[in-house]
Amino acid sequence: MRIIALFNQKGGVGKTTTAVNLGAGMAAVGKTVMLLDMDPQGNLSFHLGIEPDKVNHSIYDVLVNRCTLTDATYRVHDKLSVIPSTADLAGAEVELVNEPERELRLRNAVLAAKPQADFLIIDCPPSLGLLTLNSLCLAKEVIIPMQAHFLALQGMARLLDTCSLVQEQLNPDLRISGILFCQYEQAPRLTSEVTGEVDQFLNNSRGTGKPWSEAQVFRTQIRRNIRLAEAPSFNQSIFDYAPNSAGAADYGVLVQDILEMHAAT
Ligand SMILES: Nc1ncnc2c1ncn2[C@@H]1O[C@H](COP(=O)(O)OP(=O)(O)O)[C@@H](O)[C@H]1O
Ligand SMILES: [Mg+2]
Incomplete structure (x- = not known):
């Protein structure tokens, strides 16, 4: 099973849009996909039509050991299922603070449930807290959605440091597989400056053993497209x-x- 986290501590960069559409796209070509909503805002769950008041078991219940991952898995269709989040997930950060192995809750739940899927795609929250840490301890591949504007690289250092720390101390399998430019505007010079900077940074990291040393900028860029904003x-x-x-x-x-x-x- 490939486990991919969409990670960027900034909000509004395209994590959720990418999680849903990557998942649906994989399902459409016959892969079995599980989508995991790790954001208390529940945008991914909403996008897939899962209403919070109809959710009996969410990822929150899994993290606090109230149910198994299987209990919290909802089937969207034959190839696609989702583990939803609800607002109480925000409380997990505090509730788990004194628990042993608190950053491994998610990984342990997945190891115990052994879900049968080709892909597990994790939609991370826009923060660097415990929920993100749990996501990165489980993931093997990280995709960083990013907007190509002049503030895009702000926060990159912290994001990369976080991945580095997790890889060194908790999850040696963690790799950043790529940077995905979302809401891409054609032509402006700024855009190519930003993508060029990222390219150069990645090229300078080859062979360093850092989790991003083999990362690429995806040749596909997700253009700004109003349909993507309407679909949810x-x-x-x-x-x-x-x-x-x-x-x-x-x-x-x-x-x-x-x-x-x-x-x-
Ligand atoms: N390529 C795109 N074109 C137009 N709107 C987009 C695109 N990608 C995302 N959006 C919209 O931008 C907003 C933020 O995207 P979202 O995926 O929710 O970001 P994040 O999960 O990182 O906070 C949402 O309203 C979404 O519908
Ligand atoms: Mg989101």
Whole structure:
């Protein structure tokens, strides 16, 4: 099973949009996919039409050992399931603070449940707290969605440091597989300056053994496309909501990119 985390402590960069559409796209080509909502805001759960008041067991209950991962798994369709979050997930950060192995709760729950899926895709919250730490302790591949504007690189150092620390101390398997530019605007010079800077940074890291030393900038860039912003209100992925849109085309190519990438099984 490939375990991919969408991680960036900034909000609004495209984590949730990418988690949903990457998951739906993988399912559409026949892969079995589990989506895991680790954000207390529950945007991913909402996008997939899971209403908080109809959720009996959420990822919060899993983390506090009130149920198994299987109990909290909801089937969207044959190939796609979701482990939703609800607002009480925000409390887990505090509730678990004195618990042993608190950063390994999620990993232990997944190891115990042994889900049968080709992909487990984790939508991280926009923070560097315990929920993110649990996500990074479980993930093998990290994809960093990013917006190509001049503040994009702000916060990169902390984000990379976090991955480095987790890799050294908790999860030696952790690798950053790529940077994904989302809400991409064609043409402006600034955009190519930012992507160029990231490219250069990654090229300078080759062979360093850092978790990003083999990372790439995805050749697919997700263009800004209003259909992607509309789809959540209809509880549909971009492939169902607007199959002929630029958004569907871009996420379709990303699915292929990721399938071709060496699987860090
Ligand atoms: N490529 C895109 N084009 C247009 N709107 C987008 C695109 N990607 C994301 N959005 C919208 O931008 C907002 C933030 O995206 P989201 O995926 O929720 O970010 P995050 O999960 O990182 O906070 C959402 O309203 C989403 O619908
Ligand atoms: Mg989000």
